Amino acid sequence: MIRSGKVGLRARYEDDIPILRTELYNDVVNAARAEGGPWRPVTPGSKDPRLVVDDPPESSVPFSVVELAGDTLIGTATLWGIDTHHRGAHLGLGLLPAARGKGYGTDVVAALSHYGFVVRGLRRLQIDTLADNEPMLRAAERNGFVREGVMRSSAWVLGEFLDEVLLGLLVEDWQPEARG
Numbered sequence: 012m013i014r015s016g017k018v019g020l021r022a023r024y025e026d027d028i029p030i031l032r033t034e035l036y037n038d039v040v041n042a043a044r045a046e047g048g049p050w051r052p053v054t055p056g057s058k059d060p061r062l063v064v065d066d067p068p069e070s071s072v073p074f075s076v077v078e079l080a081g082d083t084l085i086g087t088a089t090l091w092g093i094d095t096h097h098r099g100a101h102l103g104l105g106l107l108p109a110a111r112g113k114g115y116g117t118d119v120v121a122a123l124s125h126y127g128f129v130v131r132g133l134r135r136l137q138i139d140t141l142a143d144n145e146p147m148l149r150a151a152e153r154n155g156f157v158r159e160g161v162m163r164s165s166a167w168v169l170g171e172f173l174d175e176v177l178l179g180l181l182v183e184d185w186q187p188e189a190r191g
Contacts, residue, residue, distance in 0.1 A: 013074075013126050016118035020074035020088055020126065027075045027084050029055075034107045035087065043169050044141060045105055069093065072126070076104065076119055085110035088119050090127055099135040100127055104147075116150035121187065124154055128182045135181050141166060142174035156180045 013020040036042050036053065043050045070093045076086040086106035093100040102123040106115055120138075127133045138156055140147040152158075156178035164172035 013122045013130070014079060015122035015125060016114075017079055018085070018115055018118040018122060019077050019079050019082075020119070020122045021077060023073055023075045023087075030084055030107070031075075031087060034109075035105050038108075040169065041105070044144075045103075047166065069095075074123075076106070076115070078110070078115070085115060086119070088123055090123055090131070093131070093133070097135075098133045099137065100131070100133055101137045101139060102127065103138070111146070116146055117153045120150045120154045120156075124180065124185060125187060128185055133182070135179060137180075138178040139175055140178070141168070142176050144176075148176065148178070151178045151180075154180065155184055155186055157184075 032053065032055070035045075039050045071089060071091040072093070074088045075084055076088050077083060078085050084107070086104060088102070088104040090100050090102050102120065104116060104119045104123070106119075124136060127136050136156075138147065138151045139162075140151075142161065148158075157180070158176055159179045160177045162175045162177065165175045166173045
């Protein structure tokens with residue numbers, strides 16, 4: 012388990028899937044904003060590739076996020092788009108509604124950064140998020156990510172085009188304990 016602050020990143024358990032499906036992916040607005048594509052219903056019991064981790068590709072590492080105090084499932088985190096040649100990757104997370112607004116996002120970004128830089132030996136991490144996703148922007152910036160650009164009207168979300176913000180962090184700029 013990768014630990015940071017109040018959270019831990021661990022393997023996805025079979026028992027996590029119904030909770031994540033119900034609380035994250037059946038929420039049409041949240042799923043549409045997070046997935047980068049249109050929401051679609053998924054039949055209960057099906058092998059939803061967003062949740063079931065049978066044999067993940069080398070380019071993606073999915074985690075379940077737990078609150079360390081009670082080992083309670085609070086969301087998902089993923090290092091994705093891993094490029095071993097250029098030594099970079101993207102990171103993303105999704106917190107269950109009851110876990111939002113409690114500072115967990117900052118700890119999840121820190122844990123994913125540790126995993127990317129220390130465990131995987133990457134040089135650059137990137138976050139792509141909607142420009143109005145203030146919690147993710149704060150979590151990224153508290154971990155040293157720098158806003159590198161805005162992709163104007165690049166995301167079609169529930170009937171409108173939204174801007175996306177790109178944030179990056181280089182290993183030489185990473186300060187694991189310097190979160191504000």
